[in-house]
Amino acid sequence: MPDPVVLAFEDRRYRRSELDAAVNGFSAVLGRAGVRPGDRVALMSSNRPEFVIALYGIWRAGAAVVLLSSSWKRAELEHALALTAPTYAVGDQPLLAELMPMLSLDDPIPPQIDPVGPVPPPAGDAVFVFSSGTTGLPKAVRHTHASFAAAVGHWGRALQLGPTDRLQIATPPSHILGLLNIATVLDRGGYLRLHRRFDIDTLLRHIASDRITVEMAVAPIALAIASHPDLESFDLSSLRYIMWCATPVTPSVAETVTRRAGVTWMTAYGASELPVLACNDLEGGRLDTVGRAPAGVHLRVVSLETGELLPAGQPGEIQAQSDSVMAEYLPSEDTAAAFDDGWYRTGDVGYLDDDGYLRITDRAKEMIKVRGFQVAPAEVERVLLGHPAVADCAVFGIPDVTDGEVVVAAVATRADVNASELVALVENSLAGYKRPRDIVFVEEIPRLPSGKVLRRVLKERHGCTSDH
Numbered sequence: 001m002p003d004p005v006v007l008a009f010e011d012r013r014y015r016r017s018e019l020d021a022a023v024n025g026f027s028a029v030l031g032r033a034g035v036r037p038g039d040r041v042a043l044m045s046s047n048r049p050e051f052v053i054a055l056y057g058i059w060r061a062g063a064a065v066v067l068l069s070s071s072w073k074r075a076e077l078e079h080a081l082a083l084t085a086p087t088y089a090v091g092d093q094p095l096l097a098e099l100m101p102m103l104s105l106d107d108p109i110p111p112q113i114d115p116v117g118p119v120p121p122p123a124g125d126a127v128f129v130f131s132s133g134t135t136g137l138p139k140a141v142r143h144t145h146a147s148f149a150a151a152v153g154h155w156g157r158a159l160q161l162g163p164t165d166r167l168q169i170a171t172p173p174s175h176i177l178g179l180l181n182i183a184t185v186l187d188r189g190g191y192l193r194l195h196r197r198f199d200i201d202t203l204l205r206h207i208a209s210d211r212i213t214v215e216m217a218v219a220p221i222a223l224a225i226a227s228h229p230d231l232e233s234f235d236l237s238s239l240r241y242i243m244w245c246a247t248p249v250t251p252s253v254a255e256t257v258t259r260r261a262g263v264t265w266m267t268a269y270g271a272s273e274l275p276v277l278a279c280n281d282l283e284g285g286r287l288d289t290v291g292r293a294p295a296g297v298h299l300r301v302v303s304l305e306t307g308e309l310l311p312a313g314q315p316g317e318i319q320a321q322s323d324s325v326m327a328e329y330l331p332s333e334d335t336a337a338a339f340d341d342g343w344y345r346t347g348d349v350g351y352l353d354d355d356g357y358l359r360i361t362d363r364a365k366e367m368i369k370v371r372g373f374q375v376a377p378a379e380v381e382r383v384l385l386g387h388p389a390v391a392d393c394a395v396f397g398i399p400d401v402t403d404g405e406v407v408v409a410a411v412a413t414r415a416d417v418n419a420s421e422l423v424a425l426v427e428n429s430l431a432g433y434k435r436p437r438d439i440v441f442v443e444e445i446p447r448l449p450s451g452k453v454l455r456r457v458l459k460e461r462h463g464c465t466s467d468h
Contacts, residue, residue, distance in 0.1 A: 004163075006186060008193040008210070009049045019053070021111035026057030028112050033103065035088050037062025038124060042081065042100070044068035044091035044174075047194050050105040051173050052182060054090045059145075063088075064125035066140070067174040068096065071431040076138070083330050084128050084140050122149075128330070129176050131272040131374060138376075140330035141176075141272045148183070150296065150324035151275035155184045158268070158279035158294045159243070163189035165213045166238075168206055170195040170221070176272040177245055177372060181216055200224040208235040215239055215263075218372045219247040219404045226256040234261075241266045241282065246372025247404030248360065249287050267291055269358065273326045274344050277318075278358045289357040297322040299358060300343065301351055307340065315351040315361050319343040366455065368397030368405050370433045375407055377455070380436065383429045384409060389417035392445045394453040395436070398462055406437040410458050412444050 007014040014022070035041060041058045043065050045051040058065045066084045068077060070093050077095060089102040096102050122145035130138040143151075155161075167185050169192065171178045185192045193210055195202060198221060206212060217225065222244055225231065243266045244254065254265045268279040269290035278299065280291035293299045301316040302309055310316045325344050328335040338345055349362035368375040377395035384393045391414040397405035411422065419439035427435045440462065446454040 004189075004191070006189070006191055007049055007052060008191070009196075012049060014049060018111070022053045022109055023056040023060055025110045025112035026053050027060040029103070029109070030057060030061045030063070030088070030090075033088065035061050035063050039063040039088065040066050040084055040086040040125075040128070042066045042068055042084070042086040042089040042091070042096065044070055044072075044077075044089070044093045044096045045105055046070050046092055047169065047171075047173050047178070047196055048092070048105070049194065050092070050109065052186075052192075052194075053109060054105060055173075055179075055182075058090070059122055059126065062122075062124075064127060066128045067130070067179065068093075069130070069172060069174045069431060071172070071433065073429055073431065074099075075429055076431060079137055080130060080140070083138075125327075127179070129174070129179065129272050131329075137379065139334055142327045142330060144327050147324050147327060148275075150322065151180060152184045152187050154276040154294045154296055154322075154324055155180055156188050158276060159184070159214060159266075160282055161185065161188040161190055161214070165240075166191040166193075166210055167214050167216065168193040168195060168203065168210065168212050169216060170198040170203060171216065171218060171372070175372065176270070176275050177216070177218075180270075180275050198224075200228060204228065204231070204234040204236075207239060211238040213238055213240045215242045217242050217244055219244075219250065219253075220371055220402050222250070222253050222257070223402050226253045226260075231257075231260050236261050236263055239263050243268060245270070247369060250401060251287050253401070254287055269360065271344075271346060273338065274320050274322055274324055274346075276324065277320050277346070286357065289353075289359050291358065292356045293320070293358075297324070299352065299356075302340070304349070310351070312352050312354045315349055318346045318348045318350050318358065318360070320346065366396075368395070368407055370397075370405055370407065371403050373431075373433050375434045377453075379430065380407060380409065380426055380434055383426050384411065384422060387417065387422060387425055389413050389415040390422070394445045394455060394458055396455040396458050396462075398459065400437075407434060408438045408440060408458075408462060409436040410440045410442050410445060412442055 003015045003017050005013045006016050007019055041063045066086045089096055089100045092105040126145040126148045127143050128140045131141050169181050241264050245268050249267050266280050267290050269277045278291040278293055298321045300319050303316050321343050348360050350360040352358055366377055380395045381393050384390050392412040395409045398408055400406040422439050446457045
């Protein structure tokens with residue numbers, strides 16, 4: 001039988017049989033450690049082959065994976081562990097090892113060629129990923145094997161991936177996009193190269209050397225490709241297209257790459273709660289939309305005021321139904337507000353045209369989207385308010401060509417404090433992408449009588465006239 005290379009990292013290669021043997025071996029290690037079907041296992045790892053081996057090894061052991069960002073600080077990690085209550089931990093991050101016993105991914109994984117007993121079709125919970133909420137504390141999104149498998153199917157069909165496709169991934173594997181790409185490529189029998197971190201020259205070189213067929217690009221990657229001074233010197237002829245994910249497309253950036261390298265773009269739209277909401281057609285993709293719902297996903301737009309169904313062309317809240325939707329949030333009491341009569345409420349505002357193409361015009365939620373990661377203003381505000389000199393504050397996002405949006409904090413003080421001290425406070429408490437790019441000192445924070453922050457007023461004062 002064919003035994004192709006399916007996973008690569010630096011100078012390491014794994015054939016399908018080698019990867020399967022490593023997954024079996026890791027599953028056996030977990031079993032000896034006491035992991036049983038139905039358990040939850042925390043996984044906090046950088047982008048490396050051992051992440052993939054651990055992910056599938058946990059599933060093969062019948063357990064669910066709790067995906068933790070390797071960029072999190074102690075408070076974020078403690079909250080996530082308390083919320084999901086994993087029994088075991090696996091990873092390569094010292095911080096996780098400080099909080100609970102951890103099986104290190106730096107230790108050798110013994111391969112096991114023979115199957116680890118009968119491996120039944122996966123059932124029950126598959127994965128918990130995290131999504132920020134407007135309350136500031138991240139929520140865990142629970143996906144079953146059925147819902148995640150449906151998402152993998154939607155993504156694979158939308159991208160028309162097959163055994164001859166070759167992708168590379170430099171985005172964090174704990175994010176739903178990174179996870180979905182890994183699982184879909186391997187499910188389709190393709191080839192996957194992982195990068196520990198994003199480096200534009202390394203990425204472009206490997207498009208040629210690995211004959212990459214589909215390149216995944218969040219905004220910083222897209223901008224780095226477009227602005228590379230020697231882009232024309234790289235052989236990008238193997239690419240079928242570049243997929244722009246996680247943030248709205250910047251047309252000038254995409255068009256620059258197409259003009260300089262002759263590569264076309266695709267766009268897609270998804271969420272942790274429902275991973276594939278819309279995707280453009282491979283032929284004739286339109287950068288001014290995020291595409292149409294793939295087979296198996298249904299979209300509708302409802303009035304923000306009345307909740308009534310709206311006709312094509314009228315903007316309202318985007319809602320979706322699909323077998324790929326999450327089972328629930330943790331804490332579970334947050335789940336009901338995420339649905340409207342069985343339809344998942346995205347919190348995004350947009351409209352469907354007569355041909356079913358979706359355009360996103362605004363966000364009803366207050367989250368700031370930095371490089372595809374959601375930042376809850378309340379989470380950053382909570383940290384800033386912990387400083388004795390801060391009397392009040394409000395956090396908002398402003399558009400940024402590289403990162404999609406960046407975090408800005410308006411701060412009213414009761415004593416002298418400099419901006420760098422406040423930025424350092426957030427940086428030491430939260431993941432780096434949540435750090436304010438700018439601190440604006442104000443006399444007072446504009447609020448409604450109810451106490452709600454007028455973030456739009458703050459954005460306008462900062463020179464922004466829209467929420468994007």
